[in-house]
Amino acid sequence: MIVLGVDPGTATTGYGVVARGRDGAVSLLECGVIRTTPRSDLARRVAEIYEGIEEVLTRRTPEIVAVEGIFYSRNARTAMVLGHARGAVLLAAAQRELPVAEYSPAEVKHAIVGSGRATKEQIQFMVQRLLRLKAPPQPADAADAVAIALCHCYALAAARLATLAQNDRVGAAARHRPAAAGGAA
Amino acid sequence: MIVLGVDPGTATTGYGVVARGRDGAVSLLECGVIRTTPRSDLARRVAEIYEGIEEVLTRRTPEIVAVEGIFYSRNARTAMVLGHARGAVLLAAAQRELPVAEYSPAEVKHAIVGSGRATKEQIQFMVQRLLRLKAPPQPADAADAVAIALCHCYALAAARLATLAQNDRVGAAARHRPAAAGGAA
Numbered sequence: 577m578i579v580l581g582v583d584p585g586t587a588t589t590g591y592g593v594v595a596r597g598r599d600g601a602v603s604l605l606e607c608g609v610i611r612t613t614p615r616s617d618l619a620r621r622v623a624e625i626y627e628g629i630e631e632v633l634t635r636r637t638p639e640i641v642a643v644e645g646i647f648y649s650r651n652a653r654t655a656m657v658l659g660h661a662r663g664a665v666l667l668a669a670a671q672r673e674l675p676v677a678e679y680s681p682a683e684v685k686h687a688i689v690g691s692g693r694a695t696k697e698q699i700q701f702m703v704q705r706l707l708r709l710k711a712p713p714q715p716a717d718a719a720d721a722v723a724i725a726l727c728h729c730y731a732l733a734a735a736r737l738a739t740l741a742q743n744d745r746v747g748a749a750a751r752h753r754p755a756a757a758g759g760a761a
Numbered sequence: 762m763i764v765l766g767v768d769p770g771t772a773t774t775g776y777g778v779v780a781r782g783r784d785g786a787v788s789l790l791e792c793g794v795i796r797t798t799p800r801s802d803l804a805r806r807v808a809e810i811y812e813g814i815e816e817v818l819t820r821r822t823p824e825i826v827a828v829e830g831i832f833y834s835r836n837a838r839t840a841m842v843l844g845h846a847r848g849a850v851l852l853a854a855a856q857r858e859l860p861v862a863e864y865s866p867a868e869v870k871h872a873i874v875g876s877g878r879a880t881k882e883q884i885q886f887m888v889q890r891l892l893r894l895k896a897p898p899q900p901a902d903a904a905d906a907v908a909i910a911l912c913h914c915y916a917l918a919a920a921r922l923a924t925l926a927q928n929d930r931v932g933a934a935a936r937h938r939p940a941a942a943g944g945a946a
Contacts, residue, residue, distance in 0.1 A: 619851035619861045626852055652840035655788050659844020664852055666804035666845065667811055676804045 578605065581639035581725025583717050587612060592713065592722030593636045596729045604707045605636060607718040618660060626664040633672060639668040642728040645678035657679070657750050679681040679727050687727040699723050727732065763790065765823035766910025767814065768902050771796060771844040774810050778821045779892075779910040781873075787914050789892045790821060792903040803845060812847040820858060824936030827913040830863035864912050872912040874891040884908050 585592035610619035610628030636716035643665060669676050682692035688702045700712035700719045706726060713719040768775035773827035777792035795813030826864035828850060854861050873887045885897035885904050891911060898904040 582823045617861065619855040622848050623855035646841050653831055655837035656840040656844040656847070660848030660851065662841070663807050663845030663848030667807045667849055667852065670804040670808035676802065691776055696935040743897050 577644055578636060578638040579640055579725045579728050580632060580636065580726065581721045581723070582665050583644060583720040583724060584625065584658065584665050585717065586618065586621050586657055586661045588717045589628065589661060590717030590721035591629065591632055592718060592725045593638060594722065594729060600709060600733055602726060602729050604611065604709065604722060607713045607722050609696040609715060609717050610648065618657065622660050622664045625661050626668055628667050629668040633668060638674065640675050640677055642677045642679060642724045643663070644684070644724060666726045675726050680726060684727040686722050688723050699730045721737050763821060763823040764825055764827055764910040764913050765817060765821065765905040766930065767844065767852050767906070768826045768829060768905040768909060769810070770844055770902065771803065771806050771846045773902045774813065774846060775906035776814065777898065777907030777910045778817065778823060779907065779914060781914045785918055787892060787911060789894065789907060792898045794900060794902050795944055800811050803842065806866050807845050810846050811853055814853040818853060820850050825860050825862055825913065826850070826863050827862045827864065827909045828833060829869070829909060830865050848909065864909060864916070869912040872915045873908050892931045919921050
């Protein structure tokens with residue numbers, strides 16, 4: 577399972593590609609940033625973000641794209657400009673029919689550090705540790721993108737555990753039910 | 762000169778294609794709306810907007826794309842969602858290396874009606890009149906897109922007039938300048 581995490585921005589878009597093995601082990605395949613040309617207009621920047629994400633999708637063929645959801649409030653102008661960058665990422669995913677998973681900043685922090693209020697340094701420290709890296713991914717936007725990809729891996733693992741636990745309860749209930757009462761599956 | 766005006770929205774994106782002749786006369790080539798699939802996710806919708814604009818660009822080969830600028834304030838969430846739709850339009854333009862012109866709602870109203878505070882009905886009435894149509898373009902999002910395209914045509918005409926007036930003043934000044942004082946262009 578290969579997951580592309582993206583932290584969109586009109587100046588710098590971070591990306592991180594993480595692989596999750598059948599045993600649940602995660603490893604970093606690649607991370608970096610797409611820097612758009614300073615002083616170029618927004619349309620050109622959006623195109624550069626789209627092309628950059630396209631290249632990563634071609635190179636790594638992830639099965640899913642994870643991005644930060646539309647949750648936090650900023651001023652409307654900043655939010656709209658950011659929406660352009662995010663739109664370019666979603667478009668690239670949709671054109672390859674890749675599902676998009678969205679996580680709030682608090683969900684990402686909770687998944688990586690165990691607290692929705694973790695600092696940027698705590699996130700970087702845990703990303704480095706979880707992926708057994710010699711140093712935290714640089715720059716910070718790349719680390720954030722890796723954190724989003726990891727969040728998706730852990731959300732998947734949690735969902736799988738919940739399903740197993742559910743099946744286990746159902747199985748236990750079936751074992752304890754008297755044979756004569758059977759029939760309703 | 763063919764101008765594509767676009768009024769982006771995640772549910773409905775209006776577009777209007779206007780031709781401006783050498784004599785300054787404007788005519789409507791086509792207008793309509795791109796409606797995205799209800800209940801589909803934002804990534805899919807962004808892709809539908811992009812594909813719709815792509816089709817119009819292929820069919821009408823405009824020289825420029827005019828859109829509403831990022832000027833007005835809404836709540837941040839609405840603004841960010843709208844940014845996705847706008848990003849899809851800008852991307853389609855940038856990929857064909859088409860210039861993008863941006864106008865504020867007040868500029869559009871002022872160009873079409875002569876007042877920055879015109880109502881939607883006044884805009885529709887003037888769009889119909891300026892383009893000699895039997896009825897105002899429908900639906901309203903298409904009419905808005907046509908108004909943005911017309912605004913660009915008139916902004917161009919105004920800029921040309923200003924240049925002519927400027928040249929005229931320069932010419933008049935040159936004619937009045939004593940021949941002995943010449944030399945500094």
